[in-house]
Amino acid sequence: MSEKEISEKMQDIMSRMKKRREELDMSYQTLSDKVGISKSTLQRYETGYIKNMPVDKLEDIANALQVSPAYLMGWTNEVVDQxxxxxxxxxxxxxxxxxxxxxxxxxxxxxxxxx
CATH class of the missing domain: 1.20.5 (Single alpha-helices involved in coiled-coils or other helix-helix interfaces)
Structure with a gap:
């Protein structure tokens, strides 16, 4: 995967994270508390400042946002509420x-x- 493709994939993940967080009317602080990471780390994930999000954090964020990791990755457009x-x-x-x-x-x- 080229650097451009990685960048596009991260943009998609960041966009989906933000969109879903806003759909749930969830603040950075609330989501970071649910995931067990600092608010600033979460903001850096969502803005792309941190480019390599660990898989376990992606899963934790997906669970807190009530979607599948596949949704955040852009592999599906189906939002399945937990x-x-x-x-x-x-x-x-x-x-x-x-x-x-x-x-x-x-x-x-x-x-x-x-x-």
Missing amino acids: PITIAAHFDGTEYTEEQLDRIKEFAKFIKQENK
Whole structure:
């Protein structure tokens, strides 16, 4: 891979990171806390100042942004939200797939109200 191709690939990764972080209305600080790196390191990844991001950090960032590493790499355009964890079970029964879909939609609605 030529240096130009590497540069273009990093531009794509940086762009996708920023776009997804903004879609989630997530600050640098919030994302860096989730990933376990400093805010300045995260900013340097997103702006391209650091050109060689370790694979484990790419995976951690992808998880925190609720996308696959393949999405950040530009191998897919499909954004797959990670499942929402339901901590409280009111009566001990499991939720159906339809109920989980409704819960996810409601969570998105509530999140939009906060913007």
